[in-house]
Amino acid sequence: MAMFDRREWRGTYNTLTMLNHLLVNGPLSVFNEFQLERELIEDAINTEWIDERGFDCGLKVRNVAEKVLRLLEDGMFFKDERERNRKQSIGRIITGFGNSSFVDIQSETNSGRDSSFLSDHQTCENDRAVDDHPFVEDEHNTAKLLLSSST
Numbered sequence: 001m002a003m004f005d006r007r008e009w010r011g012t013y014n015t016l017t018m019l020n021h022l023l024v025n026g027p028l029s030v031f032n033e034f035q036l037e038r039e040l041i042e043d044a045i046n047t048e049w050i051d052e053r054g055f056d057c058g059l060k061v062r063n064v065a066e067k068v069l070r071l072l073e074d075g076m077f078f079k080d081e082r083e084r085n086r087k088q089s090i091g092r093i094i095t096g097f098g099n100s101s102f103v104d105i106q107s108e109t110n111s112g113r114d115s116s117f118l119s120d121h122q123t124c125e126n127d128r129a130v131d132d133h134p135f136v137e138d139e140h141n142t143a144k145l146l147l148s149s150s151t
Contacts, residue, residue: 009049009057016044016064023071023078024085034072041069 022030044065049058071078 009061012044013061013064016041016061016068020064020068020071023068024081025089031072031078038069038072041065041072045069 019030019034023034042065045062047058047061048056049061050056071081
């Protein structure tokens with residue numbers, strides 16, 4: 001972590017949030033690597049970020065900085081937080097984009113649903129999607145970019 005600018009409180013907040021995540025979820029070497037950065041984190045706790053309207057932007061920064069500093073100073077708290085987070089994450093299914101939200105029609109049909117209702121419903125949905133699509137210009141389903149129609 002480098003020195004932070006008072007006006008750039010979001011960068012400091014995001015950095016401390018990432019450090020908090022790495023301390024709790026990452027390798028144990030992160031704990032050792034950031035032991036020397038305690039003074040900088042203490043500076044973040046003691047700095048106020050008050051904007052021209054009087055809003056204290058630094059409250060979130062101070063809260064995260066206090067937790068990070070406590071994680072670095074208190075070994076028991078550090079171990080407890082890692083264990084608590086590990087217990088919460090057990091059993092979570094990590095999925096990416098793509099097929100995780102896809103409904104398999106075959107499995108729906110095999111589970112006792114009426115396949116004719118499902119196929120009729122999908123046909124109606126597909127027809128409506130083509131008719132309402134902003135790139136479809138006429139009944140012949142000719143696609144044309146909206147920006148090119150202004151010229």
